[in-house]
Amino acid sequence: MISRRETLRLAALGTAAILGSHPIAASAASKVRIGVLKFGTVSWELDTLKQHKFDAANGIELDVVYFAGEDATNVAMLAGAIDIIVTDWLWVSRQRSDGGDVTLAPYSTAVGAIMVKQTSPIRTITDLKGKKIGVAGGALDKSWLLIQALARRDHGLDLPAISDVVFGAPPLISEKAIQGELDAVLNFWHFCARLEASGFRRLIGADDAQKALGASGPVSALGYVFHDKWASENPDAIRGFLKASAQAKELLARSDDEWLRLAPIVRAQGGELVKLRDRYREGIPKRPIAEEAADAGKLYRVLAGIGGEKLVGGAPEMAPGTFWQGSVE
Structure with missing residues (x-):
């Protein structure tokens, strides 16, 4: 056998x-x-x-x-x-x-970040309320969880509850963001870098969340x-x-x-x-x-x-x- x-x-x-x-x-x-x-x-x-x-x-x-x-x-x-x-x-x-x-x-x-278009009115994590957010990696992606934890601790926000969150493959999430079908996206670092080159900016990175939640340096x-x-x-x-x-x-x-x-x-x-x-x-x-x-x-x-x-x-x-x-x- x-x-x-x-x-x-x-x-x-x-x-x-x-x-x-x-x-x-x-x-x-x-x-x-x-x-x-x-x-x-x-x-x-x-x-x-x-x-x-x-x-x-x-x-x-x-x-x-x-x-x-x-x-x-x-x-x-x-x-x-x-x-x-x-x-x-x-x-x-x-x-x-x-x-x-x-x-x-x-x-x-290197970690991902929530990305928005340069012209987006979204300036802080609190502005994500009611917005459509695309997330790559699934509901248990650690970058998504860390950013959720920071939003809860510092702003009392439950992002999945106050936003329209959709999950998808990284290329699809980026494409939907470029097409304007999503207000913000959390993607893997290299997709974020490509978005930066296409006129997007970082709203908050998972590295920012790491430091805010107790890390003394990059992990x-x-x-x-x-x-x-x-x-x-x-x-x-x-x-x-x-x-x-x-x-x-x-x-x-x-x-x-x-x-x-x-x-x-x-x-x-x-x-x-x-x-x-x-x-x-x-x-x-x-x-x-x-x-x-x-x-x-x-x-x-x-x-x-x-x-x-x-x-x-x-x-x-x-x-x-x-x-x-x-x-x-």
């Missing part, structure tokens, strides 16, 4: 094969298999990493495996089909609370996620990967030419490319992991209070070890 783990592994491999990914070979100390979305922003960093051979320079061979959706990458990593994925610390904490050993190394602090929304056991058994591989990632980020932080090279992958040019470049750079993590973990713990309690069991399960506190305790040195 085939075990559930083996069933998940085979399903994950099948999903990757459909997308024409690289073949997945047996795990080796020098090989790191990362699963990412085909058109996600992570691919910008990984393309830079591969283009400049930062993986080889750090003693690893990075195998990028493309998937159609986030759920597929999660299943593949849990099943052992790949070594690393990119996801958020809420998911990691919930897995650990349920007995898993996944952990997270910060990837990006990574996403991280590179892997099993503690895998990292312990392959210390050179995880250190090599994180060093290569840091080198790619450093290049993207200083080189405008690198962004011009990436333009076809980013699918932007001119002012839109510049806005995406600048917002990406702002999201490069700069704080010690321990500081990010402490602030994430504070925000977790806020999110647990508003999102409840649907969001965090039965754990009122962020699970210990959610943020990786290892060192890249």
Whole structure:
């Protein structure tokens, strides 16, 4: 009889094969298999990493495996089909609370924002009363929950109750905003950057809400996620990967030419490319992991209070070890 783990592994491999990914070979100390979305922003960093051979320079061979959706990458990593994925610390904490050993190394602090047209009369969060708001990511999106929490605490507003909230896929939400069918939209950071280049402005960012709700600095929304056991058994591989990632980020932080090279992958040019470049750079993590973990713990309690069991399960506190305790040195 085939075990559930083996069933998940085979399903994950099948999903990757459909997308024409690289073949997945047996795990080796020098090989790191990362699963990412085909058109996600992570691919910008990984393309830079591969283009400049930062993986080889750090003693690893990075195998990028493309998937159609986030759920597929999660299943593949849990099943052992790949070594690393990119996801958020809420998911990691919930897995650990349920007995898993996944952990997270910060990837990006870039977060979404509520966007309105430059000419919109909406100037503060209180002006959203009675307005039609488009939200990407669903009702339990953590940026949406954080902004709700801030509106309740500081203004006594229950945004879902006083506004007409509609949920949709990020591209659709942005398109409806451009067409004027929505008064305001909360979208993922890169869609917000594209909207900025199209004549929109930020009303309030999830990063603003984070700081107002107790974070002392930027907190990574996403991280590179892997099993503690895998990292312990392959210390050179995880250190090599994180060093290569840091080198790619450093290049993207200083080189405008690198962004011009990436333009076809980013699918932007001119002012839109510049806005995406600048917002990406702002999201490069700069704080010690321990500081990010402490602030994430504070925000977790806020999110647990508003999102409840649907969001965090039965754990009122962020699970210990959610943020990786290892060192890249």
